[in-house]
Amino acid sequence: MVTAEPVPGERLPLSRERVLRTAVAIADEHGIEAVTMRRVGDELGAEAMSLYHHVANKNDLLDGVVDLVAGEINEVVDALDATGPWQPVVRARILAARQVLLRHRWAPRLLATRASLSPQVVRYHDRLVGQLHDGGFSFDLAHHALHALGSRALGFSQELFDPGDGGSAGALPPELPSLVAMLTEVAHDDPGSTLGWCDDQTEFEFGLDLLLDGLERRRTGS
Amino acid sequence: MVTAEPVPGERLPLSRERVLRTAVAIADEHGIEAVTMRRVGDELGAEAMSLYHHVANKNDLLDGVVDLVAGEINEVVDALDATGPWQPVVRARILAARQVLLRHRWAPRLLATRASLSPQVVRYHDRLVGQLHDGGFSFDLAHHALHALGSRALGFSQELFDPGDGGSAGALPPELPSLVAMLTEVAHDDPGSTLGWCDDQTEFEFGLDLLLDGLERRRTGS
């Protein structure tokens, strides 16, 4: 009758929370494609079908995972100091969100494929709109700003070229004269970079500032 | 001995070209998730395994599909008039690419998930860099521009919110004050819009021009 005691080897009961956190852990370690119902179950010492008592189906699980990550982002950005002019405030918010996503590199792709919106993602944008409005944006301009920023608002940009294979301009065929010229010149300017010929963080900030500067100009109407 | 005659009901032989075109047709009609090896085979009157004589595996098939669509884009943009100042030239190129992608709405998502780069996509960017360089960009700035534009260079932006469900601001909970305020105001400004409260083409152009204007300012150093 002593079943209530916390035996050390005893299994914790499942919960939606534990299921989602386990899925995130698997994705962090082995990539999002390693997140299968059976694998998540295994990791929890349970069967795949047991998960269905806590998530409706795999789609729901992935929605929950996205929401969890977005919640992590919100935790971080809510702690930032948001006083002062809007531009550094918004800039810091977005770069902080980016830092979280760099810890979950699979998350951007997952976010992009989700059909329904995560409450936490919506919440993130609500606060962002609030900051823009406080900074002098009309709601109309804030609305445009959301679309203009797109995924960049959450801290990631669509990386069409997989980083890591662009380093060698020699592999490019000669019928691409402009790319060859560009790559040789850029590589020459920065010969010893271990980050390859382009540093993602720098590029992200370049594009972000381009947008933020443009928005500020639209706001002041100059 | 008359086996060479083109019997009407006779099946064309398979080819990589036919396989890829069929996959595109299926994706156009039923979505990218309907593109399975068996389905493509069926559509061609062949078995799934027969496709493997023309594509290495499904990944290769999808790579080929992306390349085919990018080739379609290149066909269109190569036919554009590229004389005059860089900004309208590049703008027209990107908007034309967008028109092609609107005929293959599944393509952006597929593009974003491909690991290897399509030669046609690379070619597209080569010509784009050429246009920027001709327009007075240093290769360094052109390189930054590619990253800043990201997927927008190819004519699509990451649509985080699925269009079609954002129309009703009434569904939003009250703990999202800024979004509620924004949506009610924007919806009020444009009450009769059948496109929902945001028109994608307009928003895309807004963001694109923000970037192009910013790039021009960086180029002239003002």
Place this chain on the structure above:
DNA sequence: TCACTCTGGCTTACAACGTAAGGAGACGTC
């Protein structure tokens, strides 16, 4: 002409996936 290899199709089979269906044991409430 014969035997050979290639090419491109088909058949069969398998492992991994998501998940439907239902059963077993622990728990609370009447």
Place this chain on the structure above:
DNA sequence: GACGTCTCCTTACGTTGTAAGCCAGAGTGA
């Protein structure tokens, strides 16, 4: 004690990508 209800398990099915191997026709060299 009977009865839900909750949680977890077992079994099984359909769908997916694809490995392995068979077979017919077309060249091709002896």
